[in-house]
Amino acid sequence: MGRTSDAREKILSAARALIELRGYSALGVAEICKAAGVPKGSFYYFFESKEALALAVIDEHWTAQRYDWTRILNSDARPLQRLRQLFEETEAAQRAGQRSCGTVSGCMFGNLTLEMSNQTEAVRKRLQEIFETQVEMVDSVIADAVERDEVTVADSREAARSVVAQLEGQVLFAKLYNNASRLSAVWPNCLALLGARTPQAPVGA
Amino acid sequence: MGRTSDAREKILSAARALIELRGYSALGVAEICKAAGVPKGSFYYFFESKEALALAVIDEHWTAQRYDWTRILNSDARPLQRLRQLFEETEAAQRAGQRSCGTVSGCMFGNLTLEMSNQTEAVRKRLQEIFETQVEMVDSVIADAVERDEVTVADSREAARSVVAQLEGQVLFAKLYNNASRLSAVWPNCLALLGARTPQAPVGA
Numbered sequence: 001m002g003r004t005s006d007a008r009e010k011i012l013s014a015a016r017a018l019i020e021l022r023g024y025s026a027l028g029v030a031e032i033c034k035a036a037g038v039p040k041g042s043f044y045y046f047f048e049s050k051e052a053l054a055l056a057v058i059d060e061h062w063t064a065q066r067y068d069w070t071r072i073l074n075s076d077a078r079p080l081q082r083l084r085q086l087f088e089e090t091e092a093a094q095r096a097g098q099r100s101c102g103t104v105s106g107c108m109f110g111n112l113t114l115e116m117s118n119q120t121e122a123v124r125k126r127l128q129e130i131f132e133t134q135v136e137m138v139d140s141v142i143a144d145a146v147e148r149d150e151v152t153v154a155d156s157r158e159a160a161r162s163v164v165a166q167l168e169g170q171v172l173f174a175k176l177y178n179n180a181s182r183l184s185a186v187w188p189n190c191l192a193l194l195g196a197r198t199p200q201a202p203v204g205a
Numbered sequence: 206m207g208r209t210s211d212a213r214e215k216i217l218s219a220a221r222a223l224i225e226l227r228g229y230s231a232l233g234v235a236e237i238c239k240a241a242g243v244p245k246g247s248f249y250y251f252f253e254s255k256e257a258l259a260l261a262v263i264d265e266h267w268t269a270q271r272y273d274w275t276r277i278l279n280s281d282a283r284p285l286q287r288l289r290q291l292f293e294e295t296e297a298a299q300r301a302g303q304r305s306c307g308t309v310s311g312c313m314f315g316n317l318t319l320e321m322s323n324q325t326e327a328v329r330k331r332l333q334e335i336f337e338t339q340v341e342m343v344d345s346v347i348a349d350a351v352e353r354d355e356v357t358v359a360d361s362r363e364a365a366r367s368v369v370a371q372l373e374g375q376v377l378f379a380k381l382y383n384n385a386s387r388l389s390a391v392w393p394n395c396l397a398l399l400g401a402r403t404p405q406a407p408v409g410a
């Protein structure tokens with residue numbers, strides 16, 4: 001039993017590292033198994049297909065990220081401060097990834113959206129659910145800020161989408177320029193997008 | 206001569222369609238040649254490698270897109286209207302792509318950034334140059350708007366980056382949800398990001 005679940009964990013962990021590094025399409029099952037140090041036969045014992053593995057990697061990553069987002073966005077801090085902390089921790093995570101593997105790897109979900117969403121409906125659906133949940137979580141913080149009269153938004157769901165889109169766009173640039181500091185623009189941009197009334201920082205400040 | 210340049214054109218055109226559909230990593234030279242209807246031998250006559258082909262596809266796409274951006278952003282319209290037209294034509298192009306191939310294919314440069322930028326330095330460098338030029342073009346429109354006192358930005362270059370990041374983020378969502386209408390949020394968001402003083406539309410309006 002111990003060995004069995006070890007092998008699954010090793011495959012998942014190798015696949016995750018390889019997907020972060022090189023995307024999904026370029027990977028083969030043989031290569032994943034080699035990196036994981038498990039025989040190819042065990043792959044199909046745990047995963048029906050490479051797509052099933054991709055879904056498992058996505059789920060594992062989302063479980064961890066959702067835990068972080070929940071901790072940050074449901075804290076007792078003021079709503080806008082919670083959003084700020086989310087952006088700061090995202091930047092710190094990208095910086096840590098860069099230190100450990102040399103490059104800013106970006107957002108796994110954004111990466112896979114642009115690489116895979118038009119290729120497998122199962123992956124597209126899962127990524128849609130994840131982004132929808134992220135938007136809901138941000139929406140609920142924005143609704144708190146609206147209640148405190150700290151922001152001006154006509155539609156908090158649409159505003160949440162715009163904040164997450166801004167985050168994804170800046171993560172794309174952080175990856176392109178291999179520079180996590182690009183993410184420092186997200187906070188002032190979020191304030192501008194939300195028409196925030198408190199410590200308003202102009203874009204580019 | 207005629208036949209020779211035909212073959213190069215056919216390879217480029219097939220590669221472009223396949224990259225839009227399935228990304229770069231999953232493609233093989235044999236598949237591209239088959240789709241182009243040219244013998245595999247002619248591939249290496251025109252392109253040193255698959256990477257060289259990718260760069261040629263990127264350059265060709267950018268030449269066309271740069272022509273459109275220049276036409277729109279250097280027109281005689283008011284600065285903010287030029288930006289609005291850019292977003293509207295981007296949405297229209299994504300919608301046209303969706304009609305012709307069934308899915309919103311997104312931004313080729315954004316797609317390749319997330320798929321390839323950590324894999325080949327030549328592609329990363331080319332994509333950096335393209336996004337830098339896009340940011341410069343938007344920056345110059347924002348500077349016009351600043352001169353007319355229509356927007357409030359502390360740093361027009363940084364503001365331009367934020368506008369392009371917002372556009373890329375919303376294109377990502379348009380692709381994920383296969384829904385070009387997501388792009389209609391870019392214009393009000395751009396106004397918010399620039400602290401526009403004229404027809405201010407709130408986020409989510």
